[in-house]
Amino acid sequence: MRIGVLTGGGDCPGLNAVIRSVTRRAIVTYNWDVLGIQNGWSGLIKGHVEPLSLYSVSGILHRGGTILGTSRTNPKDNRDDWSKLQHHLKKYSIDAIVAVGGEDTLSVALQLHQDGMKVVGVPKTIDNDIKGTDYTFGFNTAVSIVTEAIDRLHTTAESHHRIMVVEVMGRHSGWIAVHAGIAGGADAILIPEVPFDIKDLCKQLKKRHEHKRFSIVVVSEGTVPKGGNVILQSEKKDAFGHVRLGGVGRIVADEIEERTGIETRLTVLGHTQRGGSPTAYDRILATRFGVRAVDAVKKGDFGKMVALRSENIITIKLEEAVLENKVVDMDLYEIAELFFG
Ligand code: F6P
Numbered sequence: 001m002r003i004g005v006l007t008g009g010g011d012c013p014g015l016n017a018v019i020r021s022v023t024r025r026a027i028v029t030y031n032w033d034v035l036g037i038q039n040g041w042s043g044l045i046k047g048h049v050e051p052l053s054l055y056s057v058s059g060i061l062h063r064g065g066t067i068l069g070t071s072r073t074n075p076k077d078n079r080d081d082w083s084k085l086q087h088h089l090k091k092y093s094i095d096a097i098v099a100v101g102g103e104d105t106l107s108v109a110l111q112l113h114q115d116g117m118k119v120v121g122v123p124k125t126i127d128n129d130i131k132g133t134d135y136t137f138g139f140n141t142a143v144s145i146v147t148e149a150i151d152r153l154h155t156t157a158e159s160h161h162r163i164m165v166v167e168v169m170g171r172h173s174g175w176i177a178v179h180a181g182i183a184g185g186a187d188a189i190l191i192p193e194v195p196f197d198i199k200d201l202c203k204q205l206k207k208r209h210e211h212k213r214f215s216i217v218v219v220s221e222g223t224v225p226k227g228g229n230v231i232l233q234s235e236k237k238d239a240f241g242h243v244r245l246g247g248v249g250r251i252v253a254d255e256i257e258e259r260t261g262i263e264t265r266l267t268v269l270g271h272t273q274r275g276g277s278p279t280a281y282d283r284i285l286a287t288r289f290g291v292r293a294v295d296a297v298k299k300g301d302f303g304k305m306v307a308l309r310s311e312n313i314i315t316i317k318l319e320e321a322v323l324e325n326k327v328v329d330m331d332l333y334e335i336a337e338l339f340f341g
Helices: 015-029 041-046 079-091 103-114 139-160 175-184 198-208 248-260 270-274 280-299 318-322 330-337
Strands: 002-007 033-037 049-052 096-101 118-123 163-168 188-190 215-220 232-234 264-268 304-309 312-317
Touching (some): 015 033, 015 280, 041 079, 096 103, 096 280, 103 118, 118 280, 139 163, 139 215, 139 280, 163 175, 175 188, 175 215, 188 198, 198 215, 198 248, 215 248, 248 264, 280 304, 280 312, 304 318
Parallel strands (some): 002 033, 096 118, 163 264
Antiparallel strands (some): 033 049
């Protein structure tokens, strides 16, 4: 048996931990061959593959990024790419694929499965927006990075009596904002799931400043003003039709300063949220996902994605995972709200 492993979409901490555990499980437990496919689906279209050994995956557990490289290549709507991909699967005698990615990468995996290929998916994204799994790896690291940033912003906000606005990633789900906002003690958290009213926000901040002289406002990049539209960094779409989000933090910070008269500063955390070393939690989750993905191949449990449910790793249908994004649990947001103002 020969399996191929690839990482697609935006990178995130923990990808190397999955590559390592997939390789180790396949070689040590099942005596299979493992091929690393470079740069996501692009590697299968171009035939860029390399054998992985216990040696080549040693020493990578703690490293961020992905040793295989990644890309947002979408072969689904391009017949030529699709046939090149099929050709390379045959050429390199790849019997099954472990595809590590978010909803886009997993939607290609689903199409391959529907075409008769043996595929198992592993969910990754710092955004934690994949349906069917309690958590994706990468999320815990991103939340830790944002929480640390909020802690640091707190001390400077307090010294200068300012309002600090922090823009965080997450696409159309506010998971990073809510988790890091609760952990960092944010005074307001704006998320895509709850359109915001700038007047109400400023009223709330002014009231707070009657007794406190600083505030932290966390803004998720996909946040929408009431009755308005999502703010784009660029209208240019990627291969999966996604526009680039970002910029809402600037608008919110400027409006706050203008309306409250309180000095306000913006910090955009950007890609620092998905760079660097994974937390222990993400290393463990990624390792468990990798091992169970290879076990799913062994069992013939194809067209599935490994997922965390409570304390267990289960498999669910890829269809279920890519159907729609997982949005923030409003019970959790209600807890966050208790500390606003
Ligand atoms: O999906 C992960 C993510 O980091 C989002 O939170 C963000 O909007 C997007 O990727 C940015 O991607 P890139 O800059 O790599 O195109």
